[in-house]
Amino acid sequence: MxxxxxxxxxxxxxxxxxxxxxxxxxxxxxxxxxxxxxxxxxxxxxxxxxxxxxxxxxxxxxxxxxxxxxxxxxxxxxxxxxxxxxxxxxxxxxxxxxxxxxxxxxxxxxxxxxxxxxxxxxxxxxxxxxxxSLAVLEASEPAIYGRYGYGLGSWKLGVRAERARVRVALAGAAGGGEGAQGEGTAQERIGLRLADPARASAACERLYARQVPLRPGMLARRPGWERLPLLDPPGERAGHSALRCVLAQDRQDGELLGYARYSTSVRWRHGGAAGEVRVREVTAAGPAARAALWAYLLDLDLTDTVVAENLPVDDPLLHLVLDPRRLRPRLSDGLFVRLVEVGDALRSRRYAAPVDLVLEVADAFCPWNTGRWHLHSAGPATGAACEPTEAPAALELPVRALGSAYLGGVSLTALAAAGLVRELRPGALAEASAAFGWDTAPWLPHGF
Known part of the structure; x- marks a missing residue:
């Protein structure tokens, strides 16, 4: 039309x-x-x-x-x-x-x-x-937003674990150096206790804030946003309990090392209980606390299924359990990313490998981005420069492909295989793909 x-x-x-x-x-x-x-x-x-x-x-x-x-x-x-x-x-x-x-x-x-x-x-x-320089969204209908320059920049992992057939290998999380120094392994120094979600919120938010810079796509919560993870309308519980919170603390000094928010349902069938644990959030400062929290969630009495809908695609849970197949993992789309100001956005992130090339960007909806951009970085320890240029381009791509690659979780090589990136100089695709990648998968921790 x-x-x-x-x-x-x-x-x-x-x-x-x-x-x-x-x-x-x-x-x-x-x-x-x-x-x-x-x-x-x-x-x-x-x-x-x-x-x-x-x-x-x-x-x-x-x-x-x-x-x-x-x-x-x-x-x-x-x-x-x-x-x-x-x-x-x-x-x-x-x-x-x-x-x-x-x-x-x-x-x-x-x-x-x-x-x-x-x-x-x-x-x-x-x-x-x-x-x-950036705009992001969750898409109710992903097909809509590509024409406005948004590209899929992160995925999320869902699991539906069979409690009786999944166990956390706690011995594998004995190290990690978290908490106070003292006798015993890090795992032995972890203590768990239940807490009122609202009363524990301030301490949990401080721990969450420390994790934000460690993973692309995570959002710093402004005042008022701490209410979102606590939202628990009775009409939305679908037979589950009120929201619960378990804290992982250092036994020696009480330092908060992790927390999980969840709810449970108890259902009965012939032969016993068939309850469900619905995991809303697991946040931990290190492997021992994370292992302790998942071991707790996967071993609650009167339950046989543990469901989590939003985990990072590289969540350590995949490696904590002895049989990851029993988690029944599945992927769904997460965050869609749009570069509103290409030069500033590309200057503002670090790059996993040295990169020095010219990108030719097409952006019909925000034409100030259209053109050639010279991107240069010596690697992850340094900043980057990105300025308009008339030099010959090494790669050609639409702004939505650049949005997909921006957080480091979508490979430019994969986008090229889908026809969304065109290599104009031999070797440029491998160089750019290595530089844009990141060792931690991007993840949106909660909706908005």
Whole structure:
């Protein structure tokens, strides 16, 4: 369908005529706080579901109204988009200001009229003006966002373990040097105790914050975001218990070394209990604490299944258990990454190997990125330079492929095999692929 023509208004809002209904005009404007309820109602309609009052209240409190947009058909909201002001870890550990694109929806009555394109256009322009070089999102429908320059940058691992057939090899986690020095192995110094999730939250958040720079894709939690991992509406438990929390501490000095948040259900069948452990989060500062937490989760009484939906694809659990096949691992898409300012984004991460080449980037939606960029880095111990150039290109790729490779979890070689990257100088693909890779897989720890 032909895209509608846009007309910019002095107020900062925009409107356009819908080709199929010339008498009708849709208006795009910033969200006013007083309109949040109607705007969010329209988002729920677009997604075909109603959220619990508790979840809705959380998102209302976290919404950055000044970063939220709506499309209105008269007095009725028919489209929405918002963004959160995140800081995200990139390869090398720097936390970059990043727009977390969220709450994107179009009313079913107004699809295929250019509403989404108008929202994405306005939003990316605003992100660019704010000086954020990256935008990220979770995709309800991944096929939608490639045309706006977003590439799949991380995966997530799900497991459904059979408790009776999976055991953690604790002896393999005896080392690690975590906690205070003293007699006994690191494993022997780990003590577990149950804690109220809310009361333990501050200590858990401090431990989480220390892990953020260690893995690309992790998000530093701003004030208020500590409520998200504690959200536990009774109507969403599906027969499970209230949220629980177990802490792994050093027996000698009480230092918090890890924690897990989970819930359980108890079901009975002929022959005994058939309960389920639903793991929401496992965070640990080292191998001994991690092993102790997983050993606990995989050995709870009256349960026979342990389910975790969001783990890194290189999660140590795969190597802690004696028979990883019994975890029944499966992959699903995680974070989609968009370079809003190519030069700044590429300068801001580290590279696993020396690299010196010119990238020719195509970006029809953000044309300021289109062109040749000279990327140079001496390796992971140094920073990088990336500037526009007229020199001959070594690699040619669209911005969405660059977004996929940016966090180090998607190989440029694999993207080239899919036809998304073209090598123009022999050897350039291997050089770039080695440099862009990273030894820790990227991972989005929670949704937004």
């Amino acid at each position: 032909t895209q509608p023509a846009h007309a910019q208004h002095p107020t900062g809002s925009s409107a356009w005529a819908v080709p199929s209904a010339p008498q009708e005009t849709l208006g795009l404007r910033p969200l006013a706080a007083a309109d949040w309820d109607a705007w969010y109602d329209a988002l729920e309609t677009a997604f075909g579901e109603l959220e619990s009052p508790e979840r809705r209240a959380l998102w209302r409190g976290l919404t950055e109204v000044d970063r939220s947009l709506g499309v209105w058909d008269g007095a009725v909201p028919v489209g929405s988009a918002s963004a959160f002001s995140f800081r995200m870890a990139v390869p090398g550990g720097e936390l970059l200001p990043t727009a977390g694109v969220t709450m994107v929806g179009v009313a079913p009555t107004h699809r295929r009229r250019g509403v989404l394109t108008a929202l994405m256009r306005q939003q990316l322009d605003e992100i660019h003006e704010r000086g954020e």
